[in-house]
Amino acid sequence: MTEDQAEALMNAAAAALALPVAPESRPGVIANLRLAARMAALVEDKTLDVHQEPAPVFRP
Template sequence: MTESDFDAEAYAREMARLVHLPIDAAHLPGVVQNLRLAARMAATIEGMAIPREREAAPVFIAGRRA
């Protein structure tokens, strides 16, 4: 998905509706701005080539010693 494919305002409105979370009209521009920023950050990560030989990070399990 490209940034131009992502309709942040429609997404914000639909997700708010689905979880019954009212978003005040005065706050919607900030929500949309943050969703667009998050989408750009996600695209940056998704665009990175990670070599297969890279080891995955360890999994944290509370109470377990390494």
């Protein structure tokens, strides 16, 4: 996700939720959206074998 895409997402989500984002918070919100997108990409890139299913409970 580019910075412009993250900013557009932040603006759209804030408008949809009627949530004001303070100017000093905008860089942090954008950085967190970009980080969340990178983490999501890691999960999306993992393929499960036909016999594998997600566990209903996480046990480390």
